[in-house]
Amino acid sequence: MSQLVHPLEKFVRPGMESRIWCSGCSNGIVLNEFLRAVDELGLDTSKMVLVSGIGCAGRASGYVDMDGFHATHGRAIPVAVGIKVAKPELNVVVISGDGDLFSIGGNHFLHAARRNVGIKVICINNFNYGMTGGQAGPTTPMGAFLTTTPYGNIENPLNLVQLAAAVGATYVARWTAFHVGRIKNSIKKALMKKGFAFIEVVGICPEQYGRRQKMPRPMDMMMWFKKSSVISRELDPSKAEFTQERIVVGEFVDVERPEYTELIRGQINSIIEKLEKEGKATDVEI
């Protein structure tokens, strides 16, 4: 009798028996979508590196049978930049959370996008620091109750799509965990993109976020996303509204700009060519 094997089983890292993700967490949905995208594109996974930071989503890099690096809190992007710049032929992907990428690691996001380093960043936005037990973060909605906002959050949340667009990402999309299939299609696009690509997936966190906002069951947050999300058909980040009542999803940026590692290689090649032509070891005074 033939054994039934999950079609994505081949992507699971041998020896990783257990996952830390809670029941009802949508991190698995996003990871599935990522792996389906890789599978459908037929990418050589030995030429892919998955980098992540700290937090629930940050564990993704350990679960997949690719080269992976689990960095310090907030530092997935600069590690990924180092890998990409050193070996531009690799497809370097960052999967991490909203706190990791946009609070402690916010500065790195701005500059990697500005430089247009050809890494792909997938942010699972679950509105809170889940692993440490549900603290407020940079995307926590106004008024939300978390362990560090016991009287309601009074800070304005970041709009990740508009931020990414403003700092120069060449591909920007937002979906929620409800939009299975569309997430995958966006990841496929991002993986084939030359420049810096960013995808926000609004995620379900029933344990730490939902239950404190009167949405205790996983389906409660899913129904919220289903009810509130509106698909934008325009490549216009100004339309990327994000409120409790209205979450605009879709693709918001899809442009081409010169990619960083190609620019570096271009400079290196012309400098070496000039030296060789002139028969010199250096043009620099020591």
Added chain:
Amino acid sequence: MRRDVLTGSYFTLGDIACAEGALAAGCRFFAGYPITPATEVAEHMARRMPEVGGVYIQMEDEIASIASVIGASYAGLKAMTATSGPGFSLMQENIGLAVMTEAPLVIVNVMRGGPSTGQPTRGGQQDVMQAKWGSHGDYEIIAFAPSSVQEMFDLTIEAFNCSERFRCPAFVLADENVGHLREKLVIPEPHEIKLVERKRPKCDPREYSPFKPDEDLIPPMAHFGEGFRFYATGLTHNERGLPRTVDPEVHAKLVRRLNEKIRRHAREIIRVEKLYLDDADVCVIAYGIVSRSAASAVRLAREKGIKAGLLKLVTVWPFPNEEVLRISEGVKRIIVCEMNEGQILREVERCNKCSRISFIPKLGGEIHTPREILSAIKGGS
């Protein structure tokens, strides 16, 4: 024609000699952030790195610099960053990450006066203890303290060799005085420069355990993109590289190995230079720029018939415990000279068995004069 080893004699800056040393050592990735008095290393790398086919990247801060250096090291390049006190402070967390993930890399710290922004343009030796203990957790580190422009070149190569050999971060702890010193530099022929490369796995990729050490406690290192499909994490991990964060045995075994791989090879790493120590009654201990004043003072003392000697620390970490212990048994007095309030002094006190120890601190960016040290040698205080 070699573009990475520019054989010849030069009159140049310590920071530039450091950058040339890195290139000669095979460094092909530099990430940094401008900071006085280390900026010249970055500026020289920005000009020179493309000439040797390597990458210079100016990152958004020092945290990003060290993080990208770790990434580049895992992608297979010899990589380096250069900074000074404030930037070194920012790097501490990822120094721990480099220790834990056993990433070979070099960090140059051209030391200025602190705490905080302190004295950006003046020299100091105030980061010596931070270099050893700055990141959290138990770890061993390798640090060289150059005292001349030539040593900025030579010891940067040594730092690369040690980082590659032991799979750990290695530091060049230069003081500003040496970083900004201009004097003679001789770059040797390429064949005269001994280079060490990290140990690489020979096994089938599917059999590879990224943190399984050989007899020498050092695991062979695969690079990303070579088909090994391995994982590295700052979490406590087993030999497969997989997180095992609540198993006391896994944690103890890992941390002990990370320490032991340096401690067991300490004799191979440690370098000291001795001047007139064979019959000395008084031993001056110094490193970096101060060792030059100390050498002058010891020579002046000898001219006056005083049996003084010098122990110059070329490596400050690992600390030469045995050397200092042996010296303390043979001399009557030890004089420690440092441009700080007493950092290596504590190590000397720890190793001392019999001698009286006196200390000459120096703050503000001034170097000890030979006369000051001579007066301490004569004074007997």
